[in-house]
Amino acid sequence: MEWELMGNMVEALAENLRAKGWWLATAESCTGGLIASELTNVPGSSTWYTGGLVAYSNRIKQEMLDVPGEVLTANGAVSRETVLAMARGAARRFGSQCALAVSGIAGPDGGTPEKPVGTVWIGWCVNGQATAELFLFGGGRLDVKRQSALEAVMGLAARTG
Template sequence: MVEESRVLLLAELLVRKKWTLSTAESCTGGLLGHTLTNIPGSSNWYVGGVITYANEMKISLLNVEAEVIEKYGAVSEACVLQMVRGVCNLANSQVGVAISGIAGPGGGTEDKPVGTVFMAWQVGNRHWAKRFNFSGDRQEVKLQSVQQAIEGLVSGLMCK
């Protein structure tokens, strides 16, 4: 379970800056959006998100370049960086996060085993990405992904 206090801190930071947040989720399937909207008043700072599970959706909705997916895969730093830019543009938000990974139990490779998750964040004009290697079952990988997405947002907003 994600600590509610971290989501409340995220909300406070966004409200203080008068910024809005959008999300692009793949392997988490909307769990991040669900977690954010569990907070009363989230409509003041969370404009929404997209679940782009299929590569075609990443390309058509978020303007991820097909060549990026072909060369690096959907589970890559290059892909999530384009996803976060795409969702912020789509939602006209200043802050965003994108998540793409392999939650399992299948789908992993030697290079990208189950639990590999890439995330990218945008806070104002700053963009960054990170690779995570989570353990546990599918639900645990999704939950850890949401926790880290929120932590990245809080850290990014505290640096601004």
């Protein structure tokens, strides 16, 4: 049921971006391109979505999104600092006014006591101002991916509205 909101949220985001003449880029890790797929389900998305990168490995986060190695070493891929750097890097690399970034642990394994399965950081960059929020989602792998994608889009819609 919650996933049915995605189309409406993407439409709201698209309306905000079109009204401002802004472009959006995405940097996804745990969502694996799910956000990009949902964005491009909207006809006309080429007028506000520049593209995205699935940065699943730390090497790609560093090389393609300019996430400093020290940030990854000190904080890990699933951290506030990393998604902030990913969002800034995506905005810069894609020449977009807006970017969103997602990094988390979708499961079923990979969690730790400090960062259990379902831990997801989402970052947004709007006109150079980056913010991030921590989420803890329940359910299986697809549930975590979908909840992450929905929160990322809703968060950006709120920040651009």
